[in-house]
Amino acid sequence: MDAPLTQQFPRRDGERIVHRTWTVDLAAAGKLLGRGADAARLLREAREMAQHFPRWVLTIALGRDRALCRRCGGLLVFDRGLRCVECGAAMAAPRGALLAWFGVLPPVGLDGLGALAERIAARPPPFHIVGERAPIGRYLLVPLLAHYPAAFPERELRVAYLPGFFSIPGVPADAPNHQVHLLGSGVMCLFAPGEWQPALSCREVLQQRAYAHAIKLLNFAAGRKRAFAIVS
Numbered sequence: 001m002d003a004p005l006t007q008q009f010p011r012r013d014g015e016r017i018v019h020r021t022w023t024v025d026l027a028a029a030g031k032l033l034g035r036g037a038d039a040a041r042l043l044r045e046a047r048e049m050a051q052h053f054p055r056w057v058l059t060i061a062l063g064r065d066r067a068l069c070r071r072c073g074g075l076l077v078f079d080r081g082l083r084c085v086e087c088g089a090a091m092a093a094p095r096g097a098l099l100a101w102f103g104v105l106p107p108v109g110l111d112g113l114g115a116l117a118e119r120i121a122a123r124p125p126p127f128h129i130v131g132e133r134a135p136i137g138r139y140l141l142v143p144l145l146a147h148y149p150a151a152f153p154e155r156e157l158r159v160a161y162l163p164g165f166f167s168i169p170g171v172p173a174d175a176p177n178h179q180v181h182l183l184g185s186g187v188m189c190l191f192a193p194g195e196w197q198p199a200l201s202c203r204e205v206l207q208q209r210a211y212a213h214a215i216k217l218l219n220f221a222a223g224r225k226r227a228f229a230i231v232s
């Protein structure tokens, strides 16, 4: 028997940042997963995420963003059912809510983006984080919401930018856009027709497709209009 999966989330406590840690209630989360996916599939997804994207948390999506605590606006996580990570209130998932992962991509270097780097660093969108460290220099952490559609795994995982990403100068409006592979509602177009494979996991989609999408879209925003024409 493997150790239970835990997740953690930072929260501000006065002047300090403290981390709340909980054991992931996969049974509760599994009730929101697609009818074609079983407990073993969710466990595999969660184990891979714990290894490769350890700061990402399981939550719920409603429409184009996360569904948040009705009391305080905190993130909802699977801790003894569905619960607010900030105030601890237990919540029922609203109708139409989908199981989702929320977290940030690995750093995207900003220093190659010219004048756009200054504009992003001066005013990062909500939940986006700008930092600096050797050897990559200034970087942006792009938050994403990856949600499992009701027909998962027959239908592909959907990975979306948060609304604030579209406030970055040069990023096209949040609407279907073939040139930059967007489907609307922030969702990335990551698969050509017939390209999705039901065995693909969230970890694989993030590593192999979503990260490249974010890099290309930021390059597009910086003026490289052929960013998506280059095969990566």
Ligand SMILES: [Zn+2]
Residues within 6 Å of the ligand: 069, 070, 071, 072, 073, 074, 084, 085, 086, 087, 088, 089
């Ligand atoms: Zn709350």
